[in-house]
Amino acid sequence: MMQELLLQNLPALLLAVPMLGAFATPLIGKASGGARNLWAVAIMLATLAVAVLLTAQVLSTGTVVYTFGAETPDLTVPADSGGIPIRIIFTVDAMGAFMALAASFVGLGVMLYSFASASRSTGQNGYYALLLLLVVGILGMVCTGDMFNFFVFLEINSLAGAALVASRVDKGVAVEAGLKYAVLSTLGGLLVLFAIALLYGQYGALNIAVIASRMLFTPLDQIALVMLLVALAMKAGAVPMHFWTPDAYSMAPSSITALLVVASQASLYGVFRVVFTLYGLTLEYATIGWIIIILGVLSMFVGVTMAIPQKDVKRLMAYHAVSQTGYMLLGVGVGLAVLGNQQLLDTYGVIAMEGGIFHIINHAMYKGLLFLTAGAIFYRTGTRNLNQLGGLGHSMKWTMVFFIIGALAIAGIPPFNGFASKLMIYESVFLFNPLLAIIAMVVSILTLASFVKVFHSIFMGPRLPEYADVREVPAPMIIGMALLSLLVILFGVFPQEVVDLLITPAAGALIDQGGYIASVLGGA
Amino acid sequence: MFFNLPFIVAALLVILGIITMLIKRNLIKMIMGLALVEAGVNLLLVSIGYRAGGIAPIFTSAPDGVMVMPTVQAMTLTNIVIGIATTALLLSFVMVIYRMYGTANAEKVRKLRG
Numbered sequence: 001m002m003q004e005l006l007l008q009n010l011p012a013l014l015l016a017v018p019m020l021g022a023f024a025t026p027l028i029g030k031a032s033g034g035a036r037n038l039w040a041v042a043i044m045l046a047t048l049a050v051a052v053l054l055t056a057q058v059l060s061t062g063t064v065v066y067t068f069g070a071e072t073p074d075l076t077v078p079a080d081s082g083g084i085p086i087r088i089i090f091t092v093d094a095m096g097a098f099m100a101l102a103a104s105f106v107g108l109g110v111m112l113y114s115f116a117s118a119s120r121s122t123g124q125n126g127y128y129a130l131l132l133l134l135v136v137g138i139l140g141m142v143c144t145g146d147m148f149n150f151f152v153f154l155e156i157n158s159l160a161g162a163a164l165v166a167s168r169v170d171k172g173v174a175v176e177a178g179l180k181y182a183v184l185s186t187l188g189g190l191l192v193l194f195a196i197a198l199l200y201g202q203y204g205a206l207n208i209a210v211i212a213s214r215m216l217f218t219p220l221d222q223i224a225l226v227m228l229l230v231a232l233a234m235k236a237g238a239v240p241m242h243f244w245t246p247d248a249y250s251m252a253p254s255s256i257t258a259l260l261v262v263a264s265q266a267s268l269y270g271v272f273r274v275v276f277t278l279y280g281l282t283l284e285y286a287t288i289g290w291i292i293i294i295l296g297v298l299s300m301f302v303g304v305t306m307a308i309p310q311k312d313v314k315r316l317m318a319y320h321a322v323s324q325t326g327y328m329l330l331g332v333g334v335g336l337a338v339l340g341n342q343q344l345l346d347t348y349g350v351i352a353m354e355g356g357i358f359h360i361i362n363h364a365m366y367k368g369l370l371f372l373t374a375g376a377i378f379y380r381t382g383t384r385n386l387n388q389l390g391g392l393g394h395s396m397k398w399t400m401v402f403f404i405i406g407a408l409a410i411a412g413i414p415p416f417n418g419f420a421s422k423l424m425i426y427e428s429v430f431l432f433n434p435l436l437a438i439i440a441m442v443v444s445i446l447t448l449a450s451f452v453k454v455f456h457s458i459f460m461g462p463r464l465p466e467y468a469d470v471r472e473v474p475a476p477m478i479i480g481m482a483l484l485s486l487l488v489i490l491f492g493v494f495p496q497e498v499v500d501l502l503i504t505p506a507a508g509a510l511i512d513q514g515g516y517i518a519s520v521l522g523g524a
Numbered sequence: 525m526f527f528n529l530p531f532i533v534a535a536l537l538v539i540l541g542i543i544t545m546l547i548k549r550n551l552i553k554m555i556m557g558l559a560l561v562e563a564g565v566n567l568l569l570v571s572i573g574y575r576a577g578g579i580a581p582i583f584t585s586a587p588d589g590v591m592v593m594p595t596v597q598a599m600t601l602t603n604i605v606i607g608i609a610t611t612a613l614l615l616s617f618v619m620v621i622y623r624m625y626g627t628a629n630a631e632k633v634r635k636l637r638g
Binding site for chain 2 (some may be wrong): 086148152155159162163166169171172173175176178182183186187189190193194197200208425431
């Protein structure tokens with residue numbers, strides 16, 4: 001009975017657990033710091049458990065819908081509502097479940113890492129509460145089936161993220177980055193709301209499935225599409241709206257940066273959800289597909305060229321994050337460009353999308369890992385300047401190993417996970433347009449070059465006198481990093497299993513607009 | 525024309541707000557621009573929800589049970605609340621920046637480069 005109740009309400013629990021945790025954290029923190037840390041990690045573990053159960057449910061029984069406040073969760077269209085769903089509905093398909101799983105896993109790694117990395121700073125009660133709220137924002141964005149609900153979670157995501165970026169005031173510089181991030185994300189959020197208002201005005205509904213089923217692609221819809229794409233691509237950090245990423249990523253505490261990467265990817269998920277599910281075949285998919293491809297190629301190239309001259313290790317990694325986002329846009333953009341053509345879709349479109357989606361989770365793992373190693377170096381040395389660092393390989397062996405794993409993964413070297421997803425992208429994009437695949441490979445080589453430089457200047461060389469007393473970081477930080485590197489290696493060694501289990505259903509769910517609509521509105 | 529007036533005003537407010545954010549150098553004025561954008565969006569939402577001769581969804585004032593569904597009004601209220609939280613957070617950021625840098629001029633608040 002209890003178990004049944006639990007399994008029936010998984011989508012609600014996925015948000016309720018971390019939200020309850022977030023607001024109870026400061027109260028528990030008043031009593032004792034240790035109890036608060038235990039509470040926070042217990043909440044994060046519970047969230048991960050719910051995400052795993054939910055993913056299993058989605059993979060075995062198909063899209064899970066959850067209607068808030070209805071007599072039974074699957075009662076999406078009440079008998080007396082005139083045929084439209086009036087309640088807020090969560091629609092968790094394979095894509096959403098996949099994102100939720102990735103987010104809660106990175107969240108757990110970040111939480112463990114924070115025990116050590118945040119232990120010397122003030123305001124820890126607020127820090128853990130905001131961390132959990134950021135997770136709530138991400139999970140809400142990827143699970144909801146309601147446009148306005150999506151906006152609300154986008155705002156939770158932005159506000160918690162901005163507050164965390166600014167949390168280590170750092171003579172005001174971090175607050176400057178936080179202000180920039182908050183202003184841009186709020187403006188983006190308002191654009192999203194404007195677009196939602198335009199859609200509601202025409203279709204009288206907020207539910208994504210209902211709007212999608214009535215979509216006519218009028219001029220107003222096109223304006224709404226542009227607004228949604230601009231705002232969400234900005235939040236995802238795609239060129240030319242990437243200028244906030246290096247500031248926010250470099251000034252946030254490293255643990256938070258790892259989670260901000262996932263928060264950006266929730267916006268990327270928003271882009272995909274809008275073009276595939278909300279608009280689907282009604283939009284001129286070839287044109288929009290090419291726009292996304294061009295955004296992706298620009299992001300890849302501008303990101304990596306801006307990264308090479310950087311002196312600050314976290315700024316450098318932030319530009320690489322922009323560059324890697326380009327791969328995801330490229331892969332999924334190719335899938336969108338051939339959406340209407342079943343034959344091309346079967347030949348390479350689906351593989352390209354799978355590569356792009358696989359890259360999302362891989363990126364979350366190895367980029368999170370890299371930011372955590374940068375944080376570990378900053379934790380012990382107090383500087384992020386590459387010119388001042390050196391010779392740390394003698395004293396921080398574990399950090400060095402984790403850095404090597406992350407760096408090889410981001411450069412796409414086997415047997416790490418970056419190779420698996422990049423290979424899928426190269427192969428399929430080459431069939432679509434060889435030039436794009438060549439650009440993608442060149443960017444990968446530049447990425448490798450850049451990380452070789454970083455590795456050399458941080459870890460190689462003789463032991464420097466100013467870092468003579470530098471030791472390895474505390475155990476919680478190592479555990480957090482080890483957790484992520486384990487997955488980096490596992491996903492790299494068994495890519496086929498992961499693709500079959502998670503990625504193929506996710507790509508299928510994005511393409512299958514009819515299935516999404518049917519899961520909410522019923523019928524075939 | 526008259527029927528479209530609220531929509532035109534809403535779009536104007538949004539555009540004015542964005543222009544304010546772009547040309548003003550004082551951080552507080554930039555945030556005021558953001559508040560203008562928000563007001564424009566709220567106005568758009570409320571005007572979309574307006575039904576001429578509609579009856580407010582209060583059971584005692586709708587004798588035959590026909591009422592306006594207040595979805596958009598609820599959205600506006602939610603957005604106002606979110607707006608308050610955002611503005612408060614942004615203004616507190618400006619406060620800290622002013623305390624640390626001694627200025628709220630966006631041209632001087634530029635320690636992050638590259």
